[in-house]
Amino acid sequence: MNLKRIGVIGAGVMGVGVAQALVQTGHDVVLVDIRDDILDQAKGQIYQNIRLSRLFNRPQENDKSPEQLIAQICFTTDYQQLHDVDFVVENSTEKWAIKKEIYPQLDAICPPDTVFAANTSCISITRIGSVTHRPDKIVGMHFMNPVPMKPTVEVIRGYHTSEASLATAHQFLAGMNKDGIVVNDSPGFVSNRVLMLTINEAAFLLHEGVSNAKDVDDIFKKCFGHKMGPLETADLIGLDTILYSIEVLYESFADSKYRPCPLLQKMVDAGLYGRKSGTGFYTY
């Protein structure tokens, strides 16, 4: 299957990263969002990120300029532009109310054999499949941020996802110079179920006065050899997102081990979201 023209839904942080990684690996992209100002901002960001990525990958003689790569992206609010895409990566907000409106539209407009990848860290792939007529062609793809720099993606098999669709997903990722690790559909999949509990427990350690942020992180970095500790990771992801994710796990499993740490709740209430607000477990 030729996977050259790719639909990317949502021009937030993840959509922008996916679109950038795609054009830098020779794809054409149709980037769809609901508002023109979001798309304008995305265009500026992608241009800047492509330009700055040259710091780390010296451009070869035949490489396209940032201007040429940007021209490979069609920025649009019109879903009809997706009528001939070979593959779709959907990156809308992590809310079921939003996603359940998007998939029936994609289903109606895109070619019948196009596989849809939901870029999500928490929403059920099986449930997404249920609002389309192609549940066998829905896969989960949990990309990591920043997308162009992270070589491996958590791929999720929904209840009805076919082996053929998983093969297409692997082919698609290989075309982005990435690997995929396939897991079965379950709330939080593997990555978030373990990561969110770890961050939540680290927050409890601060809440109970057992340790401080730097020492908690240093134990992970200096004892375990991790690149980042859980609390600086939380600041990078955003504490509002962390709280939301742990709440989803708590509700999904109805298990008290996922109860959000009160300190995390308080920090979010106080607007301490981490890097994006300038203060979280650390000050930036």
Next chain:
Amino acid sequence: MESDVKQEIRVFLAKYFKDYDLRDDEDIFAAGFVNSLFAMQIVLFIEQQMGISIANDELQLDNFRTINAMNNLIMGKKAPTA
């Protein structure tokens, strides 16, 4: 003027290099403190704070490796052209 530019760079870097006395000729990438996101922030800082634009072919790590290298890049761009 040169020292002003260096001072501005030092103030910016000090936010990231806490409790560390960074020399003007010290390789900030070799020092191991800098990740790729930070390298991008340095470029944006120089463009915004110094009001210059860095051309595509100048986006090389060597131009941002030390305080001296950044200063040379900035001063070269600020120098009046003949």
